[in-house]
Amino acid sequence: MSTAVIDEVDDDLWSAIGDPTRRRMLDLLLRGDGTATSLGQQLPVSRQAVAKHLAVLDRVGLVRATPAGREKRYRVDDAQLARAVAQLSSVGSAWDARLQRIKRLAEAIQHTQQDSFPH
Numbered sequence: 001m002s003t004a005v006i007d008e009v010d011d012d013l014w015s016a017i018g019d020p021t022r023r024r025m026l027d028l029l030l031r032g033d034g035t036a037t038s039l040g041q042q043l044p045v046s047r048q049a050v051a052k053h054l055a056v057l058d059r060v061g062l063v064r065a066t067p068a069g070r071e072k073r074y075r076v077d078d079a080q081l082a083r084a085v086a087q088l089s090s091v092g093s094a095w096d097a098r099l100q101r102i103k104r105l106a107e108a109i110q111h112t113q114q115d116s117f118p119h
Contacts, residue, residue: 010060010083010084010087012059012060013060013061013062013080013083013084013087014084014087016056016057016059016060016062017062017084019053019056021043021045021049021053022053022056022057024043025039025043025050025053025054025057026057026062026063026076026081028042028043029063029074029075029076030076032075033073033074033075034073034074035068035071035072035073035074036050036051036054036071036072036074037071039054039074054072054074057074058074060080061077061080062076062077062080062081062084063075063076063077064077
């Protein structure tokens with residue numbers, strides 16, 4: 001796998017997903033849309049913190065907001081989430097290939113060292 005795959009990773013997207021509170025928010029929103037208030041009732045953070053996290057998720061396109069009275073209703077953007085999953089899969093495959101190369105190299109070194117020393 002080439003390093004070009006990894007270069008295509010959207011760092012802003014992964015920075016947004018890297019936060020555990022935002023991942024939990026995405027989990028909740030995958031069950032149905034919600035507002036900062038409704039999400040705040042399910043998370044151990046303030047409504048203001050929820051609103052800031054939602055703004056980050058919105059900025060990277062993982063959620064979309066629609067006006068709902070005095071609040072906004074958020075829902076997961078399926079296309080952007082699919083893009084994130086595809087990137088994760090690609091990065092995982094690239095790292096799997098790297099780790100296999102490292103393993104083969106380590107085994108070759110070990111084999112060479114065993115052949116160099118009499119038993």
